[in-house]
Amino acid sequence: MHRSSEVKHVASYLNTRGCECFGQPCESHCPVLTDRTIHVQLKTFIKIRVKPDRTGVVTDGVKHSMNPFCEIAVEEAIKLKEKKLVKEVVAVSCGPQQVQETIRTALAMGADRGIHVEVSGKDYETLGPLQVSKIFAALAKKEQADLIILGKQAIDDDCNQTGQMTAALLDWPQGTFASEMTLEADKLKVVREVDGGLETIKIKLPAVVTADLRLNTPRYATLPNIMKAKKKKIANVKPADLGVDVCSRLEVLKVDEPPQRQAGVKVETVDDLVGKLKEAGRV
Amino acid sequence: MSSALLPSSRLTSVARCSSWRRASILAGTPGQTLAELPELHQMMRQTCRDYAQKELAPIAAQLDKDHKFPAKQVKELGAMGVMAVEVPESLGGAGMDYLAYCLAVEELSRGCASTGVIVSVNNSLYLGPILKFGTEEQKKQWITPFTTGERVGCFALSEPGNGSDAGAASTLAQQEGDEWVLSGTKAWITNCWDASATVVFATTDKSLKHKGISAFLVPMPHPGLSLGKKEDKLGIRASSTANIILEDCHIPLGNMLGERGMGFKIAMQTLDSGRLGIAAQALGIAQAALDCAADYAHKRTAFGAPIGKLQAIQFKLADMALAIESARLLTWRAAMLRDAKKPFTKEAAMAKLAASEAATFVSHQAIQVLGGMGYVTDMPAERHYRDARITEIYEGTSEIQRLVIANNILKEYQQ
Numbered sequence: 012m013h014r015s016s017e018v019k020h021v022a023s024y025l026n027t028r029g030c031e032c033f034g035q036p037c038e039s040h041c042p043v044l045t046d047r048t049i050h051v052q053l054k055t056f057i058k059i060r061v062k063p064d065r066t067g068v069v070t071d072g073v074k075h076s077m078n079p080f081c082e083i084a085v086e087e088a089i090k091l092k093e094k095k096l097v098k099e100v101v102a103v104s105c106g107p108q109q110v111q112e113t114i115r116t117a118l119a120m121g122a123d124r125g126i127h128v129e130v131s132g133k134d135y136e137t138l139g140p141l142q143v144s145k146i147f148a149a150l151a152k153k154e155q156a157d158l159i160i161l162g163k164q165a166i167d168d169d170c171n172q173t174g175q176m177t178a179a180l181l182d183w184p185q186g187t188f189a190s191e192m193t194l195e196a197d198k199l200k201v202v203r204e205v206d207g208g209l210e211t212i213k214i215k216l217p218a219v220v221t222a223d224l225r226l227n228t229p230r231y232a233t234l235p236n237i238m239k240a241k242k243k244k245i246a247n248v249k250p251a252d253l254g255v256d257v258c259s260r261l262e263v264l265k266v267d268e269p270p271q272r273q274a275g276v277k278v279e280t281v282d283d284l285v286g287k288l289k290e291a292g293r294v
Numbered sequence: 295m296s297s298a299l300l301p302s303s304r305l306t307s308v309a310r311c312s313s314w315r316r317a318s319i320l321a322g323t324p325g326q327t328l329a330e331l332p333e334l335h336q337m338m339r340q341t342c343r344d345y346a347q348k349e350l351a352p353i354a355a356q357l358d359k360d361h362k363f364p365a366k367q368v369k370e371l372g373a374m375g376v377m378a379v380e381v382p383e384s385l386g387g388a389g390m391d392y393l394a395y396c397l398a399v400e401e402l403s404r405g406c407a408s409t410g411v412i413v414s415v416n417n418s419l420y421l422g423p424i425l426k427f428g429t430e431e432q433k434k435q436w437i438t439p440f441t442t443g444e445r446v447g448c449f450a451l452s453e454p455g456n457g458s459d460a461g462a463a464s465t466l467a468q469q470e471g472d473e474w475v476l477s478g479t480k481a482w483i484t485n486c487w488d489a490s491a492t493v494v495f496a497t498t499d500k501s502l503k504h505k506g507i508s509a510f511l512v513p514m515p516h517p518g519l520s521l522g523k524k525e526d527k528l529g530i531r532a533s534s535t536a537n538i539i540l541e542d543c544h545i546p547l548g549n550m551l552g553e554r555g556m557g558f559k560i561a562m563q564t565l566d567s568g569r570l571g572i573a574a575q576a577l578g579i580a581q582a583a584l585d586c587a588a589d590y591a592h593k594r595t596a597f598g599a600p601i602g603k604l605q606a607i608q609f610k611l612a613d614m615a616l617a618i619e620s621a622r623l624l625t626w627r628a629a630m631l632r633d634a635k636k637p638f639t640k641e642a643a644m645a646k647l648a649a650s651e652a653a654t655f656v657s658h659q660a661i662q663v664l665g666g667m668g669y670v671t672d673m674p675a676e677r678h679y680r681d682a683r684i685t686e687i688y689e690g691t692s693e694i695q696r697l698v699i700a701n702n703i704l705k706e707y708q709q
Binding site: 231232233234240 | 333334336337338340341344345370373374375376379383388389390394398
């Protein structure tokens with residue numbers, strides 16, 4: 012079934028709409044993972060402003076919420092638990108104090124407990140997929156997780172790296188861009204959305220899966236579950252406790268807004284058009 | 295392509311969320327204060343807001359045009375626990391407090407005012423009195439099936455001959471052996487065409503005047519109970535409103551709610567709480583109207599700039615936001631007093647009065663901000679205007695609210 016046009020439509024939509032920080036990492040990944048892990052990402056929906064010193068975007072006072080792909084990942088994990096295929100769902104997020112709210116949303120959807128990996132200040136500003144995957148890998152070993160489910164990418168930086176890096180660090184198989192996943196004993200059948208269409212693979216557990224748009228439709232947190240979430244525990248952990256160095260290997264040189272759209276020029280004839288294009292060196 | 299469009303539309307709706315989030319940023323220290331809601335309440339407010347934005351707002355205009363009861367959405371809200379917020383978990387409810395309920399109704403009404411009133415009537419006017427005055431047996435029979443969204447209830451107090459004058463109920467209830475026989479007509483009953491039960495108020499002792507009114511539980515449909523034609527209303531058209539006609543309607547003696555002669559008291563106490571639900575609905579409508587106007591002020595250009603730059607528009611938006619915020623704080627305060635089991639009658643009346651007048655004011659100004667666009671169905675402003683109007687009338691007219699407030703004030707200053 013040839014679905015590349017649909018996949019491209021979704022992919023391009025994200026790049027223009029989701030990447031409001033204009034291609035620069037502005038929020039850290041806040042992977043939510045668990046014993047069947049969920050990836051949670053901080054994302055803002057407010058108008059993004061570049062900081063005056065051009066080192067990033069303004070994040071002060073900006074409300075953060077769960078990355079939509081991570082919501083889908085949480086939903087998938089909870090569905091597995093409801094089918095009694097997994098025992099426990101643990102939601103994890105990396106970041107400052109505010110991420111606890113996002114973890115609690117995952118708990119309200121049905122996750123059993125949460126882990127908050129505290130990263131704040133300068134460390135948080137430079138937190139990227141590599142550090143997050145290291146944290147992920149360390150936690151997965153510590154928690155003896157069998158399955159890590161993340162959103163395929165964060166819609167603030169669109170890196171699309173954390174899942175893949177985590178799998179590599181753990182030397183686990185990975186099923187990325189999953190639009191369908193079925194647990195069959197100790198193997199996972201994953202249908203992946205790729206440019207050529209749909210690819211079905213079978214991977215052995217433990218494994219990493221990244222969730223794509225069509226994997227499921229996340230549920231609304233019900234009021235009784237919100238009440239229950241209050242009693243669920245969120246553990247606090249520091250990257251150092253996991254032996255992870257969050258120092259970044261990347262240095263952001265500058266962050267700029269995209270250039271203002273210039274007014275077009277009207278021409279009378281096709282010859283004029285070709286002439287102008289030649290002038291601009293485009294032809 | 296439709297399957298590709300559907301999921302991506304979720305992203306659009308999530309992205310569109312920005313103005314909704316911006317409009318409700320609260321500052322202050324956490325805790326049970328008016329400055330910032332507790333985390334639990336913030337979460338449940340968010341889930342209702344997400345639901346309203348994704349599931350209600352896109353269909354609200356069509357529901358209004360078709361006068362269609364949102365049965366599917368009511369079931370989904372039931373599954374979320376929103377149809378029975380205050381009902382304890384043991385009876386199938388969400389077991390949350392009244393503040394949570396008010397937040398839920400406001401957020402849902404922001405998406406669709408009709409759905410807001412359907413939720414409000416079920417919670418406050420139907421489940422409310424049974425929860426408070428019902429026997430354990432009655433609670434199991436009349437509450438639990440109405441928590442899931444599969445069934446909704448209604449509240450039959452008003453009559454063609456009396457609305458504000460509730461004490462003059464002319465519907466009669468006569469005992470005949472081991473049955474009550476009800477006869478009379480009730481008017482303006484919200485939800486009745488979609489309801490599976492009603493709380494009905496009828497006179498059991500005419501000589502005792504308002505102390506001779508009792509409350510009864512009647513299943514629907516039921517022999518002897520018929521419905522009048524659905525009213526063709528100005529607004530909240532997706533919720534049904536009609537007369538309930540009782541002709542020789544027999545019900546078991548066990549269907550009396552509370553004690554004989556307690557009806558008026560039950561009605562008044564129920565309405566005290568119910569009016570907070572309506573205040574919340576009015577807030578939701580007002581907020582939706584403000585959302586519409588503020589968004590338009592950013593986009594519409596005139597005299598060379600977005601109209602939001604003009605002072606005339608700015609003053610309007612400021613007054614609109616002020617009216618909403620003031621009414622919201624009054625509503626929250628009244629709900630918190632009720633949750634703390636303190637007297638809240640005066641505060642509830644103030645909240646309902648402020649919120650309903652805010653709704654009519656804000657929706658009026660929203661049309662003004664939109665100009666010609668506010669007058670056509672392409673924009674939701676005209677629907678908010680039509681939906682807002684009823685909030686000043688039902689569950690206690692603005693005039694009655696003023697009397698309630700005045701009576702309380704005079705009592706406070708008693709010589």
